[in-house]
Amino acid sequence: MNRLFHRAIVLSLVLAGASFIASTNAAEAQPPEGFTPIFNGKDLTGWHGLNPHASAKLTGEAKEENHKKQRAEFADHWTVENGELVNDGHGPYATTDKDYGDIELLIDYKTVPKADSGIYLRGTPQVQIWDITTPFNPKQPDIKRHLGSGSLWNNAVGAPGRDPLVLADRPFGEWNEVRVRQIGDVTWVWLNDKLVVDGAVMENYWDRSKPLPATGPIMLQTHGGEIRWRNIFIREISEEEGKKILAEAKK
Numbered sequence: 001m002n003r004l005f006h007r008a009i010v011l012s013l014v015l016a017g018a019s020f021i022a023s024t025n026a027a028e029a030q031p032p033e034g035f036t037p038i039f040n041g042k043d044l045t046g047w048h049g050l051n052p053h054a055s056a057k058l059t060g061e062a063k064e065e066n067h068k069k070q071r072a073e074f075a076d077h078w079t080v081e082n083g084e085l086v087n088d089g090h091g092p093y094a095t096t097d098k099d100y101g102d103i104e105l106l107i108d109y110k111t112v113p114k115a116d117s118g119i120y121l122r123g124t125p126q127v128q129i130w131d132i133t134t135p136f137n138p139k140q141p142d143i144k145r146h147l148g149s150g151s152l153w154n155n156a157v158g159a160p161g162r163d164p165l166v167l168a169d170r171p172f173g174e175w176n177e178v179r180v181r182q183i184g185d186v187t188w189v190w191l192n193d194k195l196v197v198d199g200a201v202m203e204n205y206w207d208r209s210k211p212l213p214a215t216g217p218i219m220l221q222t223h224g225g226e227i228r229w230r231n232i233f234i235r236e237i238s239e240e241e242g243k244k245i246l247a248e249a250k251k
Contacts (some may be wrong), residue, residue: 029230029231032106038233041230042083044094049077050092078091085220087222090222091222095219099215099216101236103234104181106231107233110227111228112227113133121212122213125153126221152202165196178191184246185211187199
């Protein structure tokens with residue numbers, strides 16, 4: 001066999017093996033100790049489609065029909081590629097079948113210019129994801145995309161957590177790593193290992209006169225551009241641990 005041809009075959013096999021290993025690792029990423037994966041990296045099991053804004057003013061059968069329609073549309077806009085949960089920028093939000101209360105959530109995302117997105121906690125908006133390259137518009141002084149992602153965007157203007165403490169976004173094309181800890185309505189957010197929300201109260205967007213619901217689904221928003229998610233792991237926090245964390249935070 002020609003030596004160059006043989007080397008080409010060997011190189012091809014090595015690259016194919018590396019590609020297979022990368023694909024396998026992406027689909028089977030192992031959660032940190034104490035965490036459980038809520039996306040299996042293979043299909044949409046455990047998730048359904050729901051944009052709560054689309055049915056917020058509906059009741060009864062009309063609301064049920066809307067939810068049924070959104071569930072049917074879910075797989076038209078959400079797919080799984082190489083262990084990543086991918087949205088095309090349209091359709092209902094990816095919503096966990098299970099409701100959660102006090103949690104620690106780990107999740108990676110990668111998005112594109114001119115898109116924005118977010119992570120709904122207990123079905124409530126949201127830990128914000130911005131296109132930070134969008135120029136600041138003085139005519140919209142309360143929208144501060146340039147300050148970065150990770151904040152509790154739907155808190156009232158000027159409220160703690162509304163804007164991030166630091167700019168922590170990575171450039172487009174790179175993965176961003178989010179860690180959220182929520183106990184009661186108190187929320188911490190780390191973006192790429194930087195603290196961007198420090199124990200701020202997350203306001204109830206749906207009814208600001210009431211506290212945040214005790215439980216609800218995690219929702220991944222779609223809003224105008226492709227976004228990819230991976231390594232979605234969760235740890236449920238016990239009442240005892242939650243009290244201890246809040247007590248330490250008060251100190």
